[in-house]
Amino acid sequence: MSRFTQVDVIKITNVANGSSSICGDTGTIKADTNALALQREMPYFRHEEGNYADYKIFSETIPRLDTAPQMNLEIDNFASSIHIGNIKILAVSSASTFQIGCNDSIELVSKVKAIRQFVTNKPPGPTPYGVTIF
């Protein structure tokens, strides 16, 4: 399974959080990411805050098909090629994949726990950063 790939222009601004951007052929792509999305009314965050062990979703296993469907598949890639003109991508994020070419299998997992925190004992006046937000 291989194909000749020709690309004129690709412009990608950001590839983040366990994502990949591949031009050409690969075997297996496996990526996973865990994230705690904490939105706090007060923009104050301690250095070592947040523990994945406190939240159930990060230890939960995801049921998935382990075996590929058995079928008689013959692929003829003789004289096949991929030609790309222009691609413009702003962001590839959270265990995502962008590929031009062939691969065998892709396995991606992303887990996000969102927490919103409203603070009742806000300090009066401007924040330490000199910006009034309340």
Next chain:
Amino acid sequence: MTVINKELQVGSIRIVGISASSVFLIGDTKVINCSSIYDTPPESLIVGPFVPLGPVGRTQA
């Protein structure tokens, strides 16, 4: 089943975001297995005095 691949031609593509275990593929693959969990239960809305989240490094809650 026999698949015969010929030429694949793409003109122009513009994408803003590929996010949370998604795939953008120009080409071939055999198996794609993607899963994404996004958890926002009512308990995750906390209203009260400022309490930081549990510190990093512990293995148990």
